[in-house]
Amino acid sequence: MAEITEQLRAELSEALRQGDADKAEALTRQALDGGADPLEVIQGIIVPALTEVGQLFQEFKIFLPELMLAGEAAKRATAILEEAIAASGQASASLGTVVIGTVENDVHDIGKNIVSTLLSSHGFKVVDLGRDVAPSAFLDAALKEQADIVAMSSLMTTTRPSQRSTINLFKEVGEREKFKIIVGGGSVNQQWADEIGADGYAADAAAAVELCKSLIQVS
Numbered sequence: 001m002a003e004i005t006e007q008l009r010a011e012l013s014e015a016l017r018q019g020d021a022d023k024a025e026a027l028t029r030q031a032l033d034g035g036a037d038p039l040e041v042i043q044g045i046i047v048p049a050l051t052e053v054g055q056l057f058q059e060f061k062i063f064l065p066e067l068m069l070a071g072e073a074a075k076r077a078t079a080i081l082e083e084a085i086a087a088s089g090q091a092s093a094s095l096g097t098v099v100i101g102t103v104e105n106d107v108h109d110i111g112k113n114i115v116s117t118l119l120s121s122h123g124f125k126v127v128d129l130g131r132d133v134a135p136s137a138f139l140d141a142a143l144k145e146q147a148d149i150v151a152m153s154s155l156m157t158t159t160r161p162s163q164r165s166t167i168n169l170f171k172e173v174g175e176r177e178k179f180k181i182i183v184g185g186g187s188v189n190q191q192w193a194d195e196i197g198a199d200g201y202a203a204d205a206a207a208a209v210e211l212c213k214s215l216i217q218v219s
């Protein structure tokens with residue numbers, strides 16, 4: 001994989017911060033054409049740029065319109081990178097089924113989409129329920145799809161309690177032991193995962209793949 005030039009790195013970061021979706025898309029294509037590793041573009045450029053945007057938003061240095069533009073630019077860029085990841089993935093036998101979604105009342109789906117794509121490209125069957133997914137919808141899908149793993153993303157401290165409610169619902173109906181339940185997203189950490197009785201937590205998409213493999217004992 002080719003190194004991403006400093007100039008391209010700086011220009012793409014700036015396009016994302018500015019919320020210039022056309023430029024972000026063009027620069028992402030340029031990076032891929034130059035042989036960049038799509039995951040490195042995500043982890044090394046897009047995540048840090050969005051973290052910075054989030055920080056500026058929190059400090060009232062930018063406002064919702066700018067946040068939305070940056071989100072849209074990042075979404076366009078990651079869609080291209082996800083395509084590249086999907087195209088490079090080997091279509092092997094399914095390692096297992098993962099039902100994934102962003103929890104109720106939370107519309108952040110950029111990170112969840114990256115996790116979905118990477119799991120698919122590593123041989124998992126992924127059933128992506130989208131965003132704003134109610135606890136009952138996770139349960140219904142897990143049963144219907146005979147999932148091995150249920151994966152919940154949450155980006156806000158205000159929505160992460162929904163991960164707990166979902167796990168509790170699985171318990172209430174006596175279905176908790178059938179599934180491995182994992183959590184992730186910007187508002188989540190290992191401590192939270194332990195507190196709510198999840199089977200695992202991972203900080204990024206590559207770690208999520210390793211976690212899923214370890215949970216269903218694939219080496």
Ligand code: B12
Nearest residue numbers: 054068071107108109110111153156157184185186204205
């Ligand atoms: C882009 C963005 C938006 C976009 C989302 C676009 C989209 N389609 O996703 C828009 C503009 C819509 C948005 C809206 C809002 N946002 Co916003 N947003 C962000 C921002 C800047 C980036 C999020 C992101 O995409 N990061 C990049 C991805 C790649 O990272 P990630 O999601 O963490 O995913 C990685 C890992 O966590 C992991 N992962 C993710 N999911 C999972 C799942 C599993 C199972 C596993 C194992 C791993 C895993 O893998 C991923 C890849 O490595 C964050 C800032 C931040 N620091 O996160 C704020 C942020 C999340 N938003 C915030 C807020 C407040 C809002 C709004 C309420 C603003 C408003 N006043 O309306 C609304 C919420 C609307 C709603 N009901 O959900 C706050 C939340 C604060 C809190 N309470 O915790 C943040 C933290 C900004 C801040 N610092 O204040 N937002």
